[in-house]
Amino acid sequence: MSGVNISVDAKAPDAKQEWVPILDAQDVTIRYGTAPAIKNVSLTVPQNQITAIIGPSGCGKSTLLRQFNRMNDFIRDANMDGHILYHGVDIYGSGVDPVEVRRRIGMVFQKPNPFPKTIFKNISWGPVINGYKGDLQELVESSLKRAALWDEVKDRLHDSALALSGGQQQRLCIARALALQPEVILMDEPASALDPVSTARIEDLLFELKEKYTIVIVTHNMQQAARVSAYTAFLDMGKLIEFGDTNQVFTRPREKRTEDYVSGRFG
Amino acid sequence: MSADSILRPPENLRRRRVKAAVFRGVTMALTWFCLVLLAVLLVHATRQGLPWLDSQFLSDFPSRFPERAGIKSALYGTLWLISLTACFSIPVGVAAAIYLEEYASRTRLNTLIDVAIANLAGVPSIVYGILGLAIFVRWMSLGRSVVAGALTMTLLILPIIIIASREALRAVPDSIRRAAFALGATRWQTVRHHVMPQALPGILTGAVLALSRAIGETAPLIMIGALTYVAFVPDGPMDAFTALPIQIFNWVSRPQAEFHELAAAGIIVLLTVLLLMNATAVFIRHRSQRKILK
Numbered sequence: 001m002s003g004v005n006i007s008v009d010a011k012a013p014d015a016k017q018e019w020v021p022i023l024d025a026q027d028v029t030i031r032y033g034t035a036p037a038i039k040n041v042s043l044t045v046p047q048n049q050i051t052a053i054i055g056p057s058g059c060g061k062s063t064l065l066r067q068f069n070r071m072n073d074f075i076r077d078a079n080m081d082g083h084i085l086y087h088g089v090d091i092y093g094s095g096v097d098p099v100e101v102r103r104r105i106g107m108v109f110q111k112p113n114p115f116p117k118t119i120f121k122n123i124s125w126g127p128v129i130n131g132y133k134g135d136l137q138e139l140v141e142s143s144l145k146r147a148a149l150w151d152e153v154k155d156r157l158h159d160s161a162l163a164l165s166g167g168q169q170q171r172l173c174i175a176r177a178l179a180l181q182p183e184v185i186l187m188d189e190p191a192s193a194l195d196p197v198s199t200a201r202i203e204d205l206l207f208e209l210k211e212k213y214t215i216v217i218v219t220h221n222m223q224q225a226a227r228v229s230a231y232t233a234f235l236d237m238g239k240l241i242e243f244g245d246t247n248q249v250f251t252r253p254r255e256k257r258t259e260d261y262v263s264g265r266f267g
Numbered sequence: 268m269s270a271d272s273i274l275r276p277p278e279n280l281r282r283r284r285v286k287a288a289v290f291r292g293v294t295m296a297l298t299w300f301c302l303v304l305l306a307v308l309l310v311h312a313t314r315q316g317l318p319w320l321d322s323q324f325l326s327d328f329p330s331r332f333p334e335r336a337g338i339k340s341a342l343y344g345t346l347w348l349i350s351l352t353a354c355f356s357i358p359v360g361v362a363a364a365i366y367l368e369e370y371a372s373r374t375r376l377n378t379l380i381d382v383a384i385a386n387l388a389g390v391p392s393i394v395y396g397i398l399g400l401a402i403f404v405r406w407m408s409l410g411r412s413v414v415a416g417a418l419t420m421t422l423l424i425l426p427i428i429i430i431a432s433r434e435a436l437r438a439v440p441d442s443i444r445r446a447a448f449a450l451g452a453t454r455w456q457t458v459r460h461h462v463m464p465q466a467l468p469g470i471l472t473g474a475v476l477a478l479s480r481a482i483g484e485t486a487p488l489i490m491i492g493a494l495t496y497v498a499f500v501p502d503g504p505m506d507a508f509t510a511l512p513i514q515i516f517n518w519v520s521r522p523q524a525e526f527h528e529l530a531a532a533g534i535i536v537l538l539t540v541l542l543l544m545n546a547t548a549v550f551i552r553h554r555s556q557r558k559i560l561k
Contacts, residue, residue, distance in 0.1 A: 076373060086552035103451030113442040115461060180450060
């Protein structure tokens with residue numbers, strides 16, 4: 001249970017007082033066609049914390065995550081009831097441009113997906129198309145440093161990003177998201193395609209990032225959720241079963257279903 | 268039990284082996300049949316045409332005296348025709364493919380457009396000739412000009428370019444699009460910077476295949492009245508013209524054997540132009556594939 005102890009340390013008692021909501025899902029139902037994937041979920045994501053969404057395969061956790069930065073807009077037949085507020089503003093409201101939503105709420109995907117371009121261009125492209133006027137060199141360097149990748153790639157910034165290892169590629173994708181200076185970063189099982197060493201590096205990175213960013217991470221790895229997150233939401237069959245601070249969810253779950261899942265009885 | 272008896276193939280496996288060998292033999296024989304047929308045609312054309320193929324043949328206009336006859340007007344006509352056709356068909360075809368693949372939603376109208384495009388690719392070329400005659404030559408009063416021919420050819424190959432380009436766009440992994448969108452890119456920025464560069468080699472291949480078809484087409488050109496006897500080179504898109512396949516057709520249909528040999532020489536010229544086009548496409552594709560990484 002050492003993993004759980006880490007998360008207790010990470011979440012000092014005063015964390016409660018810093019609870020500032022940044023994303024707020026209100027009674028959200030998401031359907032593909034007519035089949036609901038998420039049913040009446042209400043969930044508040046606190047600022048500058050790591051919130052984990054766990055649950056068995058097919059429970060809708062990735063669907064819910066994609067709804068937070070309107071990536072479900074690209075899925076045919078996906079539709080939503082309810083509201084998702086970002087700093088109190090409905091991101092699905094009229095007059096909200098989804099492109100701006102995605103610039104502020106970044107995303108890292110399950111499989112590393114660097115562009116088939118140089119490392120430098122992978123980082124600089126997002127800021128450039130969004131009209132960044134500052135020093136690109138500096139931005140690339142600081143983004144790579146924040147993603148703990150700088151030392152490994154500083155001598156080959158103009159080589160192809162595809163030559164990097166899987167773990168490096170995923171940190172590059174994180175650096176790419178950071179370069180836009182988003183407030184929130186959504187991560188969809190960012191370590192599931194990586195080996196244990198690369199996974200550990202990504203998890204270390206998450207701890208550092210939460211100082212400046214709000215992170216929502218979807219994972220089906222319960223140990224990972226227990227290690228890195230301050231709050232955990234447990235989804236099952238599209239329903240939010242339990243949401244609370246990670247320590248409580250893993251050690252004293254209120255719901256029987258949660259207890260069965262975190263103790264490995266199903267899922 | 269000895270190893271010999273354990274590993275002896277059962278009757279069933281022996282039969283499967285025979286079937287496999289027969290199938291392999293049949294496919295190989297058919298492949299060779301096609302290649303040999305092509306080789307015979309090429310050798311025949313080369314033997315007949317090569318003696319006539321000299322600089323005079325390339326720089327002279329057609330004549331009723333075989334020894335003075337050349338292919339200049341047809342060669343220039345074809346180059347004009349293909350260049351203009353490329354200018355018209357590639358931008359329109361690629362734009363249509365991008366719209367259908369990246370922007371259009373799955374409405375009933377768009378499904379109808381999909382089916383229509385696939386069907387248009389199978390329409391006989393003479394039908395496009397009639398259409399070209401009615402619309403470009405007569406109604407738009409372009410006359411029997413290169414531009415009317417190029418527009419007709421554009422109609423003919425547009426479906427092929429659209430279908431090939433859509434395939435190329437579809438082959439670009441969605442993860443790249445998602446990565447771009449998640450960085451706050453618009454649809455156009457995503458297409459322009461990531462999808463297009465990756466689809467370009469496939470699009471080029473499709474475009475060259477389509478243009479290769481256009482270069483050999485005769486029927487629609489005869490229909491819109493590309494002249495068979497032209498003693499001048501087109502100066503501009505509004506000039507009358509002839510093209511290589513028409514000149515070849517014309518020579519073949521004459522009784523004298525010398526003209527048949529001239530036709531063979533014309534075929535060699537046509538094939539050379541085709542090969543050069545393909546080589547250019549391979550070159551551009553190679554370069555763009557290297558550039559993707561940069």
